Amino acid sequence: MENNKATADNKSRGFARHRREDMIGKIYTYLCVLMLIVVIVAIVYFVASKGLATFFKDGVSPIEFLFGTHWSPDGDNPSFGALPFIGGSFVVSMLAALIAGPLSICAALFMTEIVPGKGKRILQPVIELLSGIPSVVYGFIGLTVLVPFISTLTGGDSLGYGVAAGALVLSVMILPTITSIAADALASLPRGMREASYALGATRWQTIYRVVLPTLAPSLWTGVILGIARAFGEALAVQMVIGNAPFLPTSLLTSASTLTSVITLNMTNTSTGSVQNNVLWSMALMLLFMTFVFIIIVRLLQRRNKL
Amino acid sequence: TTTEPAATGTTTTPAATEQPAEASVSGEILAVGSTALQPLVDQVGQEFMANNPDVVVQVQGGGSGTGLTQVSEGAANIGNSDVFAEEKLDADKAAELVDHQVAVVAMATVVNKDAGVTNLTKQQLLDVFNGTVTNWSEVGGADQKITIVNRPSSSGTRATFEKYALGEKVENVPGAIEQDSSGTVKQIVADTKGAVGYLAFSYLDDTVTALSYDGVEPTEANVQSGDYPIWAYEHMYTKGEPDGATKAFLDYFMTEEVQNADVTELGYIPVSSMEVKRDAEGKVIQ
Amino acid sequence: MQTSTQPRFGTEELSVFYGTNEAVKKINMEFPEKSVTALIGPSGCGKSTFLRSLNRMNDEIASARVVGKIWMDGQDLNDKETDAVTLRQKIGMVWQRPNPFYKSIYENIAFGPRYHGTKNKKQLDEIVEQSLRRAALWDEVKDRLKESALALSGGQQQRLCIARALSVSPQILLLDEPASALDPVSTGKVEELIIELKKELRIVIVTHNMQQAARVSDSTAYFYLGNLIEHDDTTKLFSNPSNQMTQEYIMGRFG
Amino acid sequence: MQTSTQPRFGTEELSVFYGTNEAVKKINMEFPEKSVTALIGPSGCGKSTFLRSLNRMNDEIASARVVGKIWMDGQDLNDKETDAVTLRQKIGMVWQRPNPFYKSIYENIAFGPRYHGTKNKKQLDEIVEQSLRRAALWDEVKDRLKESALALSGGQQQRLCIARALSVSPQILLLDEPASALDPVSTGKVEELIIELKKELRIVIVTHNMQQAARVSDSTAYFYLGNLIEHDDTTKLFSNPSNQMTQEYIMGRFG
Amino acid sequence: MKAKTADKIATGVIIFFAVLIVAILGGLLGFILFRGIAHIDWHFLTSPSQNFKAGGGIGPQLFNSLFLLVLTMIITVPLGLGGGIYMAEYAKENKLTGFIRLVVEVLSSFPSIVVGLFGLLLFVNTFGFGYSLLSGAIALAIFNLPLMVRITEQAFRAVPREQKEAGLALGLSKWKIITSILLPVALPSLITGTILAAGRVFGEAAALLFTSGMTTPPLDFTDWNPFHARSPINPMRSAETLAVHIWKVNSEGRIPDAKDVSAGASAVLVIMVLLFNLVARWFGRVVYRKITASKQVN
Numbered sequence A: 001m002e003n004n005k006a007t008a009d010n011k012s013r014g015f016a017r018h019r020r021e022d023m024i025g026k027i028y029t030y031l032c033v034l035m036l037i038v039v040i041v042a043i044v045y046f047v048a049s050k051g052l053a054t055f056f057k058d059g060v061s062p063i064e065f066l067f068g069t070h071w072s073p074d075g076d077n078p079s080f081g082a083l084p085f086i087g088g089s090f091v092v093s094m095l096a097a098l099i100a101g102p103l104s105i106c107a108a109l110f111m112t113e114i115v116p117g118k119g120k121r122i123l124q125p126v127i128e129l130l131s132g133i134p135s136v137v138y139g140f141i142g143l144t145v146l147v148p149f150i151s152t153l154t155g156g157d158s159l160g161y162g163v164a165a166g167a168l169v170l171s172v173m174i175l176p177t178i179t180s181i182a183a184d185a186l187a188s189l190p191r192g193m194r195e196a197s198y199a200l201g202a203t204r205w206q207t208i209y210r211v212v213l214p215t216l217a218p219s220l221w222t223g224v225i226l227g228i229a230r231a232f233g234e235a236l237a238v239q240m241v242i243g244n245a246p247f248l249p250t251s252l253l254t255s256a257s258t259l260t261s262v263i264t265l266n267m268t269n270t271s272t273g274s275v276q277n278n279v280l281w282s283m284a285l286m287l288l289f290m291t292f293v294f295i296i297i298v299r300l301l302q303r304r305n306k307l
Numbered sequence B: 001t002t003t004e005p006a007a008t009g010t011t012t013t014p015a016a017t018e019q020p021a022e023a024s025v026s027g028e029i030l031a032v033g034s035t036a037l038q039p040l041v042d043q044v045g046q047e048f049m050a051n052n053p054d055v056v057v058q059v060q061g062g063g064s065g066t067g068l069t070q071v072s073e074g075a076a077n078i079g080n081s082d083v084f085a086e087e088k089l090d091a092d093k094a095a096e097l098v099d100h101q102v103a104v105v106a107m108a109t110v111v112n113k114d115a116g117v118t119n120l121t122k123q124q125l126l127d128v129f130n131g132t133v134t135n136w137s138e139v140g141g142a143d144q145k146i147t148i149v150n151r152p153s154s155s156g157t158r159a160t161f162e163k164y165a166l167g168e169k170v171e172n173v174p175g176a177i178e179q180d181s182s183g184t185v186k187q188i189v190a191d192t193k194g195a196v197g198y199l200a201f202s203y204l205d206d207t208v209t210a211l212s213y214d215g216v217e218p219t220e221a222n223v224q225s226g227d228y229p230i231w232a233y234e235h236m237y238t239k240g241e242p243d244g245a246t247k248a249f250l251d252y253f254m255t256e257e258v259q260n261a262d263v264t265e266l267g268y269i270p271v272s273s274m275e276v277k278r279d280a281e282g283k284v285i286q
Numbered sequence C, D: 001m002q003t004s005t006q007p008r009f010g011t012e013e014l015s016v017f018y019g020t021n022e023a024v025k026k027i028n029m030e031f032p033e034k035s036v037t038a039l040i041g042p043s044g045c046g047k048s049t050f051l052r053s054l055n056r057m058n059d060e061i062a063s064a065r066v067v068g069k070i071w072m073d074g075q076d077l078n079d080k081e082t083d084a085v086t087l088r089q090k091i092g093m094v095w096q097r098p099n100p101f102y103k104s105i106y107e108n109i110a111f112g113p114r115y116h117g118t119k120n121k122k123q124l125d126e127i128v129e130q131s132l133r134r135a136a137l138w139d140e141v142k143d144r145l146k147e148s149a150l151a152l153s154g155g156q157q158q159r160l161c162i163a164r165a166l167s168v169s170p171q172i173l174l175l176d177e178p179a180s181a182l183d184p185v186s187t188g189k190v191e192e193l194i195i196e197l198k199k200e201l202r203i204v205i206v207t208h209n210m211q212q213a214a215r216v217s218d219s220t221a222y223f224y225l226g227n228l229i230e231h232d233d234t235t236k237l238f239s240n241p242s243n244q245m246t247q248e249y250i251m252g253r254f255g
Numbered sequence E: 001m002k003a004k005t006a007d008k009i010a011t012g013v014i015i016f017f018a019v020l021i022v023a024i025l026g027g028l029l030g031f032i033l034f035r036g037i038a039h040i041d042w043h044f045l046t047s048p049s050q051n052f053k054a055g056g057g058i059g060p061q062l063f064n065s066l067f068l069l070v071l072t073m074i075i076t077v078p079l080g081l082g083g084g085i086y087m088a089e090y091a092k093e094n095k096l097t098g099f100i101r102l103v104v105e106v107l108s109s110f111p112s113i114v115v116g117l118f119g120l121l122l123f124v125n126t127f128g129f130g131y132s133l134l135s136g137a138i139a140l141a142i143f144n145l146p147l148m149v150r151i152t153e154q155a156f157r158a159v160p161r162e163q164k165e166a167g168l169a170l171g172l173s174k175w176k177i178i179t180s181i182l183l184p185v186a187l188p189s190l191i192t193g194t195i196l197a198a199g200r201v202f203g204e205a206a207a208l209l210f211t212s213g214m215t216t217p218p219l220d221f222t223d224w225n226p227f228h229a230r231s232p233i234n235p236m237r238s239a240e241t242l243a244v245h246i247w248k249v250n251s252e253g254r255i256p257d258a259k260d261v262s263a264g265a266s267a268v269l270v271i272m273v274l275l276f277n278l279v280a281r282w283f284g285r286v287v288y289r290k291i292t293a294s295k296q297v298n
């Protein structure tokens, strides 16, 4: 901060002052942003250094980790195939998106197209509440209601634990994510676009189906992808209902695992530094990596969506 | 840069095996580890704090692995574990730790009440858990498909069960499920036809059938006599010999007051009542 | 395409409310055949609102309520029984800002007819060419029909929107400041187009440019605060308005 | 408050680019003392962009780049060395849409002077009263100075914004379509105010209303596509423009 | 006619799904409250939990959840505000900004369990904060930060640009404009957003298992010295929150009334989230009215 010469001069005092103020503002906000960057770098660094140790220190083959289907970390002849978990995560979150996607888009359409105004006033708080319900509570309900229900549905053939239960619980959890993004996208569509279609004598559904949805497809996909990302990273609720068997899911009713569930179950029971522990960090790294992938997909989608 | 645990308390009464005198010790004790052991340690910790207002006992779960790691790294005063340290840590690290066996936990195989079996031999049990046998009728029970409810592969309970009941590690059978919580395991076994799992004695009740093992009933007496082999110690490890508040706490743990009240109340068996002892390899040494 | 010979098109005591705010107040107006009617008035006086009620576009605004009658072919368009979707086919509309669909040029035009039953590719091609020709855009775009409509310039987009409106053979065309976002050359083209089109259909145009109203319209209506202050032959209204307020507005005393 | 007696205020080869698009092209203009200069031209011709570059407001638009010189008191305002924050104090600005701060009427006016060092309550009161009087608003608001400025009508808000601009004693006032969102009565008041204020300071006003330009300005400049087409005495320009394009615009041939 | 039938059917389907969603929420809330409300009484809300006896309460857990939230907010709000202001007012459209945006997005969809493990590694162990409120608060702040940044950025972007220009034209410094002109206008949506975000943090468990811990030392509610071990507001003590308690009771819990406790605690959690929503809306409106209404201002 340079000091001012003509202190008597009101204006030059103002000069120094606004410079000083702006400097404070800049330092403050830049520090905050720096903090964000530090946090992410630190997370990536820590997770990567632990997660990569599996391969570099313990000598587990990355090929085995990524494509092996045999998971037996404590066996006498340990093997570390994480494909069942990677596959499980994908299957469960895709299924969840498959259920929640259409539902959410309908909800968003309801808010913006079918009953604009009032629809939003009803559904918006509902959506916010759904997103506010803690995941342990979702897990608890899944455990006490959904799982027995599925079991009864199958006539007791299945325990109810499995992919279907996991996907259903997750679908409710990601409903708010997709809905709010879809609703924002719908709201951002210029009114004129809809009106032009109406003015041609198109019905509301024709307008939605032929004009609104195609135009907004990239944004809607963004919502779905972020929903999948959320589902991918959700831990406790899934772990409570999915059954946690370390096998690639073969049907909706078989017990399976996800990356998050195997981490939750085993991370704390293994001792730091052991290969059993490190391989779980590798899975955390995998989660991190997938988050990046999802975000990049979203970015590519948004680039296509220059409204 | 791991901070030293704040176990810098001092003991005025040497070897306080009896009731610790009021306000005799001070400091903070951090006990981390086994979630199974956590309720017991937490309970005893609270009583200990009530007697020693200057002591804070912090009990965290996190699992046996975390407990052993933390105590070995000096991040905790006590590492709670369901298994011997040698089973989780490198030998040199394990050697630095001092074992305090505070209770014995015994487990029983449990099946759904309709399964129609009350006893399995070691071989039969192994066949069930490694998937060789898939229907209860094959081992003399009802014609029901077997559904296995396992604990996670890293769980101490599972390790104990595999070691002493099955005699070897088994891998998951497709269709089996893993649950982290004993309560849930019991619930599932009680509700699902053909389900089988394993539970600590404390969880047993008449909603499930507890099986005899090689003809020996899962009772406390059979465990104490050494006839029933599916049991393990609950360990509280310290790095080196404990001192100060930690020592006072561990000593308090071994008092009659705790062993015959809290320990038994929670379904554990007091170590002192055992007629046999085991080492880390599982060999009976007495 | 023939000009239909419906006897009248007009409103009777037409009011529009947004909530409790009466934005358009009991308008009685007649739109003669084969003629252009211009609506002028200061910003916010209700021109757009009035225009949008003519093809029931205000149905789409939750807070809007339209009261009164809109006569066309002896039918009250504002009747609950009248199907808005069907009538909109007969009444085309074009807005201030060009709003092409995010589709190809071809699809923009073919969209309406296809929905109304023309599936035949050849027929569609014909309609597309016809409509673009009538909107004086054919020559400029005929080689790039498959390209995105968004790649056109503003003026071209606006003519595309007019072509789109024409594609479903409307009998009436509603234009809301169709040239105000355009450059002079495009404005000129759109104005010529309007004069051309009125040979075949009725046109109602909202404009804030009085010279434009004077150039293209046969009759002009002056709105103020939701009221229809004066409606007369365009030459009469601009040269010798009977109302003092109209006079002041035309003189540019405000607005 | 005295009118300062700086010799010149004007631009020299001033161009403004948005990215690569040259929105304002090498404008040379002089704004004489104690006079009102009006900028007219069709939408998008660069009037606002030019006006905003005069007080370096375009600094705030990342894509905007201003090239050329702006002379004031022999200093080039567009020089990197010149401190934009300080100079803006000398050049007030008012926009099309009234934009009072979300504060009380009093605070709206007192905010600037207080920031610039006037802490004395009495002095501040004086400035507030003075500024409101000069903006012809004092009588209407003197009893409710503590109320929110947002509760004022549009016309009052606009005069409040003028008063706010006056509160820091600018030597120049830039007005961007200050009356286009106002009703006739408010428009009249604002126009009177401009005529009143020019006794003390230079005023540059952008307007799309040619009658307004004719009424309030001493000289008028016609912009088209970023170029300054013609700049002359207002009476001369409207009665007998030397340029064909100006003529066409004034006749309402487009825009 | 066909088009109209399709329209009717589609509309019906959309409305059906919308109703379904409302029904799901209604069902969830109904279920949670129905199951839980019977267990909620003054004793349950205020007394400490039990380890293996029935009849424990959730008093310390409830307090911990709230206090942890306060701590989290103390960390998040200033940082998030600064970050958001940067994004809205300082960031130029360049690669760096693109990168920061990426950081914020990635951070906001990080799996919470990874953040928890990171917290265990860094705050609990390396920094030696131990299982403590502080560790938990930092971990939660990491979640909340991106949300806060986004809320702030949106709130500032929603302020009419003309406000800023008006300030500039008076010769004010940018920082002064941000703090004295834009901030008050952005405040209502800032407050609403912050409270809603807080509600979300309230139910987080996965990250806290490893950071703020799973037990609470006996608290002395007469001792408010933050440096005392048993003081409720000692940030270095471990603290089990409501959500963690539900998790714990459901996993290795040994109390006979585990079902009742978790039902009751779930109900309390959900009621709190409901409260957050209501308060957020109400408070936002009040502030908005204060700032814009024709009543006395300033």
Ligand SMILES: Nc1ncnc2c1ncn2[C@@H]1O[C@H](COP(=O)(O)OP(=O)(O)OP(=O)(O)O)[C@@H](O)[C@H]1O
Binding pocket: C018, C023, C041, C042, C043, C044, C045, C046, C047, C048, C049, C050, C061, C063, C208
């Ligand atoms: N969707 C709406 N909801 C509520 N009020 C509205 C809406 N649209 C317009 N209004 C109000 O109705 C009145 C008339 O608006 P309208 O748009 O018809 O005016 P206009 O004459 O077309 O103005 P302009 O020349 O600016 O387009 C105005 O007061 C406006 O604020």
Ligand SMILES: Nc1ncnc2c1ncn2[C@@H]1O[C@H](COP(=O)(O)OP(=O)(O)OP(=O)(O)O)[C@@H](O)[C@H]1O
Binding pocket: D018, D023, D041, D042, D043, D044, D045, D046, D047, D048, D049, D050, D061, D063, D208
């Ligand atoms: N922020 C901006 N970024 C990029 N281009 C801009 C920006 N602002 C204006 N322009 C462009 O610069 C040109 C001049 O715009 P400007 O706003 O100066 O016109 P104007 O004469 O004030 O028009 P109007 O009468 O509509 O206010 C236009 O082509 C416009 O699209």
Ligand SMILES: [Mg+2]
Binding pocket: C047, C048, C049, C176
């Ligand atoms: Mg309009």
Ligand SMILES: [Mg+2]
Binding pocket: D047, D048, D049, D176
């Ligand atoms: Mg402009």
Ligand SMILES: O=P([O-])([O-])[O-]
Binding pocket: A269, B034, B035, B036, B037, B063, B064, B082, B151, B154, B155, B156, B157, B158
């Ligand atoms: O206490 P566990 O190691 O069996 O989870």
